[in-house]
Amino acid sequence: MSALKNNSCVRDNVQRNSFYPGKGIPKKPKSLWRFEASGRIIRSPVAAGGTVFMACDDNMLYAIDTVTGKEKWTFKSTDHIYSMPAYDNGRIFFCGRDSFTYSLDTATGEVLWKFETESSSDCSTAVLNDVVYFGTGDGFYALDAKSGKPIWINNYACDLEMSPALGNGMIYAGSNAGIICALDIKSGKIKWKYPEGENTYIEMNEMADALALSGDILCFTIKYNTYCAVNANTGKEIWTFEVEGGSWTHTLMAPAIADGKVIVHNCEKHPVWYGVDLKTGEEIWKFRGQNYRNESVEGTPCIAEGLIYIGTSEGFYALDLQTGKLRWKYCLWSNESISGNPAIEDGIIFFYSWKYSCLQAVKYQKSWLARLFG
Numbered sequence: 516m517s518a519l520k521n522n523s524c525v526r527d528n529v530q531r532n533s534f535y536p537g538k539g540i541p542k543k544p545k546s547l548w549r550f551e552a553s554g555r556i557i558r559s560p561v562a563a564g565g566t567v568f569m570a571c572d573d574n575m576l577y578a579i580d581t582v583t584g585k586e587k588w589t590f591k592s593t594d595h596i597y598s599m600p601a602y603d604n605g606r607i608f609f610c611g612r613d614s615f616t617y618s619l620d621t622a623t624g625e626v627l628w629k630f631e632t633e634s635s636s637d638c639s640t641a642v643l644n645d646v647v648y649f650g651t652g653d654g655f656y657a658l659d660a661k662s663g664k665p666i667w668i669n670n671y672a673c674d675l676e677m678s679p680a681l682g683n684g685m686i687y688a689g690s691n692a693g694i695i696c697a698l699d700i701k702s703g704k705i706k707w708k709y710p711e712g713e714n715t716y717i718e719m720n721e722m723a724d725a726l727a728l729s730g731d732i733l734c735f736t737i738k739y740n741t742y743c744a745v746n747a748n749t750g751k752e753i754w755t756f757e758v759e760g761g762s763w764t765h766t767l768m769a770p771a772i773a774d775g776k777v778i779v780h781n782c783e784k785h786p787v788w789y790g791v792d793l794k795t796g797e798e799i800w801k802f803r804g805q806n807y808r809n810e811s812v813e814g815t816p817c818i819a820e821g822l823i824y825i826g827t828s829e830g831f832y833a834l835d836l837q838t839g840k841l842r843w844k845y846c847l848w849s850n851e852s853i854s855g856n857p858a859i860e861d862g863i864i865f866f867y868s869w870k871y872s873c874l875q876a877v878k879y880q881k882s883w884l885a886r887l888f889g
Contacts, residue, residue: 530772532727534771535817535818535859538859539820540863540864541879542879545878547863548584551872554573555572559857560865560867561599561601563860566579566580567581567876569874570598570600571872574591574593576596588623590626594612594613596609603642606618606620606621608640610635614631616632616636616656630665632653637676638650648679650674650690652673652674652676653673655688667702677691681700681728686699687747695726695733695745709750709752730747732793733745739767740757740758743755756798768814771818776837786804787802787804788801789801802839802840802841813826817859822836824859831864854867
């Protein structure tokens with residue numbers, strides 16, 4: 516077995532680019548296990564350290580063994596948990612609708628500390644160098660990961676509740692008001708915002724958890740049918756890319772980035788995925804969904820070992836990162852649908868179906884003949 520991750524969060528890393536550095540799934544997988552939750556699963560799973568974490572609408576956070584699918588422990592909050600946890604060296608961190616941010620021991624589920632803010636938050640935390648970062652309606656926070664004590668608070672950076680991305684000595688965060696901000700990671704001071712100018716904002720009905728960072732390029736959605744890349748140090752626009760179709764009733768998902776390619780899609784019925792050059796915004800390849808039953812997409816793909824893993828209402832596509840060619844497809848049971856962003860650890864894909872409140876794991880498993888003859 517390969518080494519398990521010591522740090523993870525939604526879309527795997529603090530850059531939020533959905534690139535998983537460990538084992539992928541080279542061939543069509545088989546079902547490993549299914550876990551039926553007591554409530555409806557409401558956010559994407561996060562997998563690290565041999566455990567997959569998920570939140571349900573019954574105010575429960577579950578810790579599930581990645582290999583067996585058995586429940587390790589549960590945590591009961593007094594209100595909903597829409598924040599997806601960040602994992603760091605045996606601890607998880609998340610925000611709750613009860614206006615507390617929590618740190619739990621991942622072995623036992625014991626509360627290590629909790630910190631109260633003036634307003635609740637759905638922000639998915641990010642952890643770097645023993646500091647926890649998150650936004651709420653009343654400001655942006657940096658807490659000591661060991662004690663939960665504030666390092667700094669910026670009360671002027673309000674409503675930046677989208678999952679922050681970290682890099683280049685900055686924090687990148689967005690809001691439903693249509694603004695992207697870059698904050699200095701040491702002081703919390705705002706360095707730049709996009710779009711520039713007073714009373715300017717991104718023209719879309721709602722921003723998704725839309726940021727993804729690779730080096731000094733930050734990618735995100737700016738309209739219901741358009742992705743954008745800016746210089747992460749200055750906020751200056753580099754390129755925009757318009758996808759096919761799009762409407763105000765569909766919010767684009769965050770891009771995924773690996774090996775100089777940005778993976779985007781149109782989040783529509785009859786979905787289309789694109790491989791776009793990170794530096795220029797030029798289209799490299801395009802893949803059109805097979806659309807057996809008016810296929811739809813509700814999450815960002817993930818990338819591992821040269822393959823892109825895409826969850827849809829039909830199941831999984833695995834595409835070659837370089838060419839966009841289909842490598843394998845995994846079909847779901849009738850009437851199931853993959854919701855949110857899948858996660859990967861040690862060659863296992865984790866995903867959920869909100870229709871059946873079911874967390875599932877699939878893995879490529881060699882036949883007994885292949886195991887026998889190597």
